[in-house]
Amino acid sequence: xLSILLVEDHLIFAGVIVRLLNRMGNxxxxxxxxxxxxxxxxxxxxxxDMVLVDVSLPNMNGINLVSLIHHQYPGLPCLMLSGHAHTHxxxxxxxxxxxxxxxxxxxxxxxxxxxxxxxxxxYVSPELRDQKISG
Amino acid sequence: MDNGTFLNLNDxxxxxxxxxxxxxxxxxxxxxxxxxxxSVRPSLxxxxxxxxxxxxxxxxxxxxxxxxxxxxxxxxxxxxxxxKEALMLTFIDITERITKEHDIRSAATxxxxxxQVERQRISRIxxxxxxxxxxxxxxxxxFLTNMLPEAGGEAIRADLQQLDQWLTEAIATTRQLSIxxxxxILNEEGFxxxxxxxxSQTKIQYHLDVNVEWxxxxxxxxxxxxRGIVLxxxxxxxFNIVKHAGAQQARIKIEYTDSDVRIVVSDNGKxxxxxxxxxPISHGLKKMRDRLFLVGCSLTIVSEVNQGSRITxxxxxxxxxxx
Numbered sequence: 333x334l335s336i337l338l339v340e341d342h343l344i345f346a347g348v349i350v351r352l353l354n355r356m357g358n359x360x361x362x363x364x365x366x367x368x369x370x371x372x373x374x375x376x377x378x379x380x381d382m383v384l385v386d387v388s389l390p391n392m393n394g395i396n397l398v399s400l401i402h403h404q405y406p407g408l409p410c411l412m413l414s415g416h417a418h419t420h421x422x423x424x425x426x427x428x429x430x431x432x433x434x435x436x437x438x439x440x441x442x443x444x445x446x447x448x449x450x451x452x453x454x455y456v457s458p459e460l461r462d463q464k465i466s467g
Numbered sequence: 468m469d470n471g472t473f474l475n476l477n478d479x480x481x482x483x484x485x486x487x488x489x490x491x492x493x494x495x496x497x498x499x500x501x502x503x504x505x506s507v508r509p510s511l512x513x514x515x516x517x518x519x520x521x522x523x524x525x526x527x528x529x530x531x532x533x534x535x536x537x538x539x540x541x542x543x544x545x546x547x548x549x550x551k552e553a554l555m556l557t558f559i560d561i562t563e564r565i566t567k568e569h570d571i572r573s574a575a576t577x578x579x580x581x582x583q584v585e586r587q588r589i590s591r592i593x594x595x596x597x598x599x600x601x602x603x604x605x606x607x608x609x610f611l612t613n614m615l616p617e618a619g620g621e622a623i624r625a626d627l628q629q630l631d632q633w634l635t636e637a638i639a640t641t642r643q644l645s646i647x648x649x650x651x652i653l654n655e656e657g658f659x660x661x662x663x664x665x666x667s668q669t670k671i672q673y674h675l676d677v678n679v680e681w682x683x684x685x686x687x688x689x690x691x692x693x694r695g696i697v698l699x700x701x702x703x704x705x706f707n708i709v710k711h712a713g714a715q716q717a718r719i720k721i722e723y724t725d726s727d728v729r730i731v732v733s734d735n736g737k738x739x740x741x742x743x744x745x746x747p748i749s750h751g752l753k754k755m756r757d758r759l760f761l762v763g764c765s766l767t768i769v770s771e772v773n774q775g776s777r778i779t780x781x782x783x784x785x786x787x788x789x790x
Contacts, residue, residue: 342596342603344599344603345599345602345603345606348602348603348606348607351610352610388594388595415599415638416594417642418652418667420656420660420663436602436606437602438609439605439606439609440609
């Protein structure tokens, strides 16, 4: 059973994500942290197979958290969840060490992203893949 | 003229400095440190000689005998008195005007800042609260859809798909509104990253190619207030290009001097007459110029009909800002 740490400060959305993933059968949200600091605490308490991280968090943001996790737990894949549909954030997240960037709009996209990252792929929501930064 | 000896003064001058004629006449400007600091005098005389005529509207500081510093607007010219060259100085005190201008500028800047803060607040509510709720509803809807039996649930499935579509549109609307009010990137990221984002957004939203040019490795250091208004202005200029210029390409170029940062926004569109008044472009640019002026920036417009446009914003670097 895949063990996931969810880092999300919006309680309603966090609750729905927990329901979504726990229903898959082969994965479970083992813990939820509402802040980056809380997530680091939970990571020091137990092992997880994957971390889902919201970009917008109070205090330390999700991208900085991913960077810290990437350094402290190099083998632990982090997947960013976000409402921000900007390639700028995608670029920053992947540079920080995230294995993927998923928009929160689509349940199928979230499941697909988790499964692909577990296979070793880097996953970005299809809506963001075609956008390029010019200049 | 050469040694700065006071030859003559009017009553207004004596009253202004609270002195008597005998306190001044026959004494030198350097000795009394009036009306200006001695170090300033040689360059002023050189300038008057070079102009070969009156030099007007010089804003300078003078110190009263009490020690108080005042700001004056002065005119200088060389005159002949008894066949000898003398330097005639006339001035008005503009200290109150300068103070009031400063107060107006501060008030306008505060209003601008308050508006930006309020926009950021509403943008955050849209993103952090409303949008997250809509995401949750959308995901919850997907549960219900998946719970429907394969057969017999077609009508309900169709309704749920319609709901999903409406929610998708609602998300797109809140996203765009959040960006229009206060794009997070403009507040959270570096100046260059913010410009690159503006270029990217213009391309995505309006299909206008925008190239951003700057010297690699350079950090643009602007005060927060200046930065906010400059980025807002660049955004508006790009929107103007989309709306009015009919251009295929635009360019943002960053240039530097010792004291200023120069942001040049140009396009290859149909141009306009900068002297024309009462047009939407002229009104918008005038307001932009006023907002920039309030934070110590300037706006220069170069454009001709059918020749494209080149608009330059000059902003003082952060450590160059003075009150």
